[in-house]
Amino acid sequence: MSKFIKELYPTTKVWLILGLIVCTVFTPGYLFQYSLFGVAVVLALCSGILPKFLSLFFKSIFIICLFIFVIQTFFVYHDHVIWQWGWLRLSNTGLQTSYLMTSKIVAIGALLIWFFQVTEVKAIAAAMQNAGWNKKLVFVILSTMQLIPQMTALTTTIADAQKSRGVETEGSMWQRIKSFIPMLGPVVLTSIEQNEERVLTLESRAFASHLRPTLMIPVKKTRVDRILSVIFVLGAIGLFYWRVFK
Template sequence: MKQNILLQLHPMTKFYFTLFIFAVVLISPGYIFSFAIFPILILIAMLAGVAKEFLNIVIKALVTVLIFIFIMQMFFYPGENVLWEWGIFEIKQEGIKYGLLLTSRILAIGSAFILFFRMTEVRDFVKSLEDIGLPPMGAYVVLSTLQIIPEMRRQANTIMEAQKTRGVETEGSIFVRAKAFIPTLTPLILSSIAGTEERAITLESRAFSAPVKKTSLHQLSKSNMDRALPIVFALVVIGLIVWRFFL
C-alpha cells in the first residue's frame, strides 16, 4: 500500500484532478464522453487499490439517484418526438437525451469526488489546505468534527437505551416515536457542550490561539510529479475550452 504511486501523490494534486474531471465534464458536449470518464475512474481506483470501496459507495450513493433522475427526464422533459405513450405518460426522445446527459455528468463528477476521498485521507487534505492558507483553527474544527461524530453517535445510542429503560417509548404510533426524540437529543447536546469548556482550556494551555506560526507534526511533501500534473491538467482544460468554443 505504502509504495502505491497514486496514493502517495500530494492531496492537492488529487484534488486538482477532481476539479479537472469536473471542468472536463462541464466543457465536453454530449453524454458519451462523460460516460467514458467513469471507466477511467474505475481504472484509477483499481490502480490505487481502492476499487472495491469506491464501487460500493458509488452504488450506494449515486445509482438510485441516477435512475430516478433518468426516469423523470424520460417522462417529463418537454419535447416533440414521442416514442411511447400510456395514458398521461409519454417517453420523449429529447427527454432520454437530456436524461443521459444529466446522469452522465452527475455520475462522472460525483464519482470523481468519491474517488478523491477514497484516495486521500481527510487529515492529509486538511493539512494541505492549511499549507495554502486555511487558519489552524479551521483545520482543527474539521478534524475534531470527524472525531466527534462517531463518539456522539455512540453516546446517542447510550442515552436512547437509558431512556428506554426509564420507560420512554420508541415504538408505536408516529406521535409516540416523535416524543422519544427530545429526551434523547437534549441530554446529548447539553452534555456535549459542557465538554467544550475543557477542550478550550486544553487548547489554550498549549497556546492554541497565540498569534504565532504553528509547527505541525504532520508534514506533506511535493514530488516532481505533484508539480507537473496540475500544469498538465490546466493545459488540457484550456485546450478543451479552445477546441469547444473557438474552433
C-alpha cells in the first residue's frame, strides 16, 4: 500500500489535497476539519511514514495551534464569560472561535505535511516539466520548497563545527541564544556562496537553453492516476456547488 501511494503521480495527490482543502473551507463547524487529521493519520499509516508524520506535526502545527488557542481563548476579550481568574477570562465565544481557527490549520497543515513526505521534490519538478511549466518558474518554486531543509542542514553543520572548536551550543536557553548569534554570519555567507555555485552549475548544464530538457526521472501518469484525479476533482466541485448554491 505504501509503495502504491508513493508511486502515484504528484498531481493525483495534489488533487486529493485540494479536494480535501475545499471540503475544509466550505464545511461549517470544526468537527469535520478535526476529523481530517484522522484522515491524514490513516494516509500516513498506509504510506509507512506515521512516526515521521506525527513527529513533524507535533513539532510544528500543534505548537502553532496551541499558541493560537491559548491566546484566543484566555487573552482576547469576548462576551459570555464562563470562568475568570484575575485577568484570565474563559468564554464560550472564545472557545468556539479557537475551535474554528485551529481546526482549519490542523486539517490543512496535516494534509500538506503528508503530501510533502510521500512526494519527492524531484518528482514534483518532473511533473511540472511534463505539464509544460516554464523551467525558470519551476526552479523558483523548487528552490523555495528546499530553502528551509537546506538552511536547517547548514545550521546543523555549522553548529557541529562550532562545537568541535569548543563553543558551547547546548545548555540553557540563554546559552543557546548566545551560541546562535555567532553562527548567523557563517550561515548567511555560506548561503550566498551556495547560490553562486548553483548558478554556475545551472549554466554549465545549459539552463538558459530554449530546448526542452530531457527528464532523468521516470514519472508517468497511469490510468489509475487519471481515474483518481477525476474522482477527486468532481468530488470537490460537487461539494462546492452543494455548499454555495444549495
